[in-house]
Amino acid sequence: MRQKQSAADRTFTIFAYSFILLFTLFCLFPFLLMIIGSFTDEGELIAHGYTLFPQKLSLDAYKAVLQSDVLFNGYAVTIFITAVGALSALCISAMLGYSLANKRNVLQTPFLIFCYLPMLFSGGIIPFYIVVSQWLQLQNSVWVLILTLLCQPFLVFLLVSFFRTIPEELEEAARIDGANEMRVFFQIMIPISKPILASVGLFYALNYWNDWFMGLMFVDNEKLFPLQLILRRMVSNMEAAKNLIPAAAAIAVTPPTYGVRMATTVLTIGPIVLLYPMLQKYFVKGLTVGAVKG
Amino acid sequence: MQYPLNANRSSKLKHIVRNPFLYAMAVPGLLFFLVFSYFPIYGIMIAFKDYNFAKGITGSKWVGFKNFDYFFTSDDFWVILRNTLMLNILFIVFTTAAAVVIALMFNEIRNKYFKRISQSFIFLPYFMSWIVVGMIVQSLFGGEEPMINAWLQNMGFEPINWMFESKLWPFILTVIRVWQGAGYLSIIFLAAITGISEDLYEAARIDGASKMQIVLRITLPLLVPTIMIMTLLAVGKIFNGDFAMIYAIIGDNSLLYPTTDVIDTFVFRSMRQLHDFGMSSAVGLFQSVMGLIFVIAANWVTRRVSKESALF
Numbered sequence: 001m002r003q004k005q006s007a008a009d010r011t012f013t014i015f016a017y018s019f020i021l022l023f024t025l026f027c028l029f030p031f032l033l034m035i036i037g038s039f040t041d042e043g044e045l046i047a048h049g050y051t052l053f054p055q056k057l058s059l060d061a062y063k064a065v066l067q068s069d070v071l072f073n074g075y076a077v078t079i080f081i082t083a084v085g086a087l088s089a090l091c092i093s094a095m096l097g098y099s100l101a102n103k104r105n106v107l108q109t110p111f112l113i114f115c116y117l118p119m120l121f122s123g124g125i126i127p128f129y130i131v132v133s134q135w136l137q138l139q140n141s142v143w144v145l146i147l148t149l150l151c152q153p154f155l156v157f158l159l160v161s162f163f164r165t166i167p168e169e170l171e172e173a174a175r176i177d178g179a180n181e182m183r184v185f186f187q188i189m190i191p192i193s194k195p196i197l198a199s200v201g202l203f204y205a206l207n208y209w210n211d212w213f214m215g216l217m218f219v220d221n222e223k224l225f226p227l228q229l230i231l232r233r234m235v236s237n238m239e240a241a242k243n244l245i246p247a248a249a250a251i252a253v254t255p256p257t258y259g260v261r262m263a264t265t266v267l268t269i270g271p272i273v274l275l276y277p278m279l280q281k282y283f284v285k286g287l288t289v290g291a292v293k294g
Numbered sequence: 295m296q297y298p299l300n301a302n303r304s305s306k307l308k309h310i311v312r313n314p315f316l317y318a319m320a321v322p323g324l325l326f327f328l329v330f331s332y333f334p335i336y337g338i339m340i341a342f343k344d345y346n347f348a349k350g351i352t353g354s355k356w357v358g359f360k361n362f363d364y365f366f367t368s369d370d371f372w373v374i375l376r377n378t379l380m381l382n383i384l385f386i387v388f389t390t391a392a393a394v395v396i397a398l399m400f401n402e403i404r405n406k407y408f409k410r411i412s413q414s415f416i417f418l419p420y421f422m423s424w425i426v427v428g429m430i431v432q433s434l435f436g437g438e439e440p441m442i443n444a445w446l447q448n449m450g451f452e453p454i455n456w457m458f459e460s461k462l463w464p465f466i467l468t469v470i471r472v473w474q475g476a477g478y479l480s481i482i483f484l485a486a487i488t489g490i491s492e493d494l495y496e497a498a499r500i501d502g503a504s505k506m507q508i509v510l511r512i513t514l515p516l517l518v519p520t521i522m523i524m525t526l527l528a529v530g531k532i533f534n535g536d537f538a539m540i541y542a543i544i545g546d547n548s549l550l551y552p553t554t555d556v557i558d559t560f561v562f563r564s565m566r567q568l569h570d571f572g573m574s575s576a577v578g579l580f581q582s583v584m585g586l587i588f589v590i591a592a593n594w595v596t597r598r599v600s601k602e603s604a605l606f
Contacts, residue, residue, distance in 0.1 A: 009505045016402035023396060024412040027419055027473060030430045037433065049441040050433055096323030099316055106306040111320055116606065118331035121586050124578025125561060126571055127337025128330070130351060135333065151326040181315035210423035213538060232425045235432050235545065265429050272421050280414060283421075287478070288485040 031273075038062065038262035045258035061259030071264065074227040077142065078209060081226060085146040086205035092151055093204075094197060097159030098185055103168070119153045129217060139218040145226065148214050149207055155200050158289060162196045163189065199286030202279055209272065227268045234261050341579045345571040361576035370560065378535045378556040384468045385475075385536075386528045392472045393479035394521060398509050400480065401487050416477035424542035427470060431543050435466070460553045467543065467554065474539075479524065486520040487513055523596055523603045530592035533584045535559060557581050 005013070033050050041056035065071055100111055122128075138144040166189070174184050190197070212228035219225065310317050336351075341361055343354040365371055396416065403409045419427075434441050435456040443453035456462065490513065498508050535556025544554045546563075557577060564574040597604040 006504065012505045012509075013402055016399040017408070019395070019399045020403060020408075020412050020416075023392075023476075024415045027477065028415050030473075031418070033433070034430060049437070049439060049444055051441075092322045092326065095319035099320035102316060104309075104313070105316055105320075106309050107317065111324065114324060115327055118327055120589055121335065121582055122331065123334030123336070123338050124575055124582055125558075126565055126575035126578055127334035127340060127351075129565065130337055130340070130571075131329070131333045134347075134350065136329070147326075148330060151323050153327075156323065181313055185315075185319070206421060210421075210425075212423065212425050212542075228423050228425045231429060232542070235425065235428045235542070261429065261433070265426055269422060269426055273418070276418065276421065277414065280417065283417075284481055287481055 034262050034265050038259060038266045040259065042256040042259050045256075050258075050262070058256075058259070060256045061263035064256055065260055065263045065267065070222075070225075070230060071227075071267065073223060074225055074230040075267075077145075077224060078226040078228070081142060081145045081211075082205050082208040085149060085208040086201055088146070089150050089152075089204040089208075090197060090201040093156045093159055093200060094190070094193070095185075096151070097156050098163055098189055100156070101160045101163035115153055115156060125217075132218060140221045140224065142224055144218045145211070145214050145224075146208075148218075149204075149211060152204070152207070155203055158286065159193075159196065159200060162193060162289060166192065195282070195285060196289065199282045199289070202282050203286060206272070231264055231268050234264060338575065338579055338582075340571060341576040343572060345575075357572070361572040362580070365573055365577055365580075373552065374535075374555050374557050374560045377553060378558075379532060381464060381467060381535070381540075381554070381556060382528075382532045384464060385471045386525060386532075388468050388472050389475045389479055390521060390525055390528075392476035393483055394514075394517065396476060396480040397483035397487055397517070398513060400484060401513065402505065402509075413477075413481075417481060418477070419474045420478040422474070424538045427474065427539070428542035428545070431466075431470065457547060458549055460550045463544070463550050463554050467540070470543065471539070482524060483517060483520060486517055490516050519600055519603075522599055526592040526596045526599075530589040531585065532588055533557065533581050537562065 032052060036052055036054060037045065037050040038061050039057050039059070040050070040054040041058040042060060044051075044054055044056055096115070099105055100108065100115065102108070105111065132144060132148060133139045138147065170188060170192075171184055174188050179187070210228060212226065212232055215224075215226050215229040216232070219229070340351055340354065342356060342358060343351075344357045344360075345351075346354045349355075400409070400413070403412070440453075440456055442456065446453055454462070456466075494512050494516075495508060498512055503511070535558040537556075537558035540554055540556055540559050541562065544550050544559070558581075561574045561577050561581075564570045564577070568574075593604050593606060
């Protein structure tokens with residue numbers, strides 16, 4: 001049954017809709033600028049800068065970028081570290097989380113403290129840099145990009161708090177039926193934790209996809225540059241965009257550097273934006289579980 | 295197979311031997327923390343040493359507090375400390391305020407499609423790397439003829455030389471932070487609002503309360519504990535400058551350092567450009583210690599507010 005709204009309530013509702021609409025446009029605006037900019041004719045970009053309503057569209061920027069080995073290579077590196085990294089990180093975190101959450105673990109308290117302290121106190125980036133590059137000699141390898149982000153305390157504790165909500169009886173019943181630890185973990189815990197595992201795995205994947213700090217610190221070899229690092233070089237350096245355009249690609253008199261910057265950005269965020277509608281609910285779930293359970 | 299309640303050392307050991315898998319599972323994760331978190335904590339000693347690459351961490355000469363003296367007596371110290379705290383306070387205040395308003399307004403939206411689509415777009419910026427954000431900022435404010443200036447001139451304002459005006463950047467960074475983080479935070483607030491009992495709203499409606507009154511007298515007050523907890527968590531990290539954000543946006547533009555250089559970017563630069571490992575790790579140690587004090591203090595306060603929300 002719908003009650004008739006008072007005038008004040010109606011005004012309030014209109015205000016709510018307008019506010020959300022405006023904020024949505026504010027959030028959306030840079031994306032529009034980027035996408036439209038990547039399709040705008042270079043001459044117009046040079047004359048007027050990026051605009052939402054270009055007069056002349058062009059595919060030159062994409063034509064140039066898609067012929068580029070540099071970008072292709074960046075994609076390969078990023079996809080590799082994201083796939084291998086997120087899967088390994090998820091396995092390691094799920095196993096650690098299960099062990100930490102299990103009441104039968106006699107070392108539970110020392111283990112928990114061991115994983116907790118890094119959240120409170122860190123050695124800082126200088127000792128970290130020395131450990132990774134001097135002790136482990138990991139610099140300039142694709143593994144440094146994977147190993148350094150393999151385990152995040154926040155996501156491990158998210159899993160711990162989830163595993164704790166699973167009734168103990170479930171595990172005990174399986175144990176009485178003769179299932180060993182490995183079977184309990186793989187055949188009972190993993191299947192019922194699928195949604196939270198998806199959330200955690202996606203957070204790891206996002207983290208790998210978006211990382212550039214580890215590359216900045218430890219990778220000089222341009223062959224190993226992930227997408228984000230290739231993009232970073234272009235942010236302040238107009239010339240870097242030209243490096244992406246192969247000499248053979250004689251597209252226009254002026255190489256589309258402004259367009260290329262935007263096209264590369266669009267291609268960098270592309271997979272996230274395309275997969276986002278499907279994945280959004282897992283992100284929201286992960287966030288709200290973390291927020292409610294601390 | 296029983297959980298050993300009064301386990302002494304030997305029965306604990308027995309449990310480990312009998313259930314090796316339960317413990318082995320934890321090993322890769324624990325090793326990660328040992329190598330990438332605990333080894334660097336051990337390495338903190340270089341803050342008290344004259345670090346020499348060839349001699350390594352243990353072999354370098356001890357110099358006491360010399361590395362600290364140099365930094366704490368410099369003018370840089372106060373500038374970067376002020377910037378770190380000021381930027382974080384701006385970020386916390388404006389992001390929280392925006393997120394609260396978004397969550398409250400969002401709760402009024404009844405149209406399913408409008409709701410789903412707008413939430414997707416508001417949350418989307420959180421998924422962008424700071425490099426992508428840096429590229430957008432550069433496209434708007436950088437170059438010979440910044441795009442923002444074209445708009446300003448269209449509206450009849452004077453153009454501004456953005457890359458020289460360091461005073462404006464704390465505000466620009468705050469707007470960027472709200473753009474990036476408010477949607478994320480609003481989802482947490484919205485989850486808290488969803489948890490509020492429907493009975494309260496029903497009672498208020500029967501008593502003839504207007505929508506605005508319901509928001510101000512029921513939803514907002516009941517949201518306050520969550521707001522406090524999220525704020526306290528953020529305050530605990532107030533000494534951590536957001537390196538990824540600031541470095542990706544400001545980069546090496548030294549004209550903007552007076553208002554945007556934070557502890558983390560300063561440390562990174564002294565390592566990269568000056569190769570002063572001793573001094574930069576002294577600054578890093580100062581930051582870690584202050585950070586620890588703030589986290590413990592924030593946690594102490596959080597425990598007072600709501601015990602189950604405390605970190606430890």
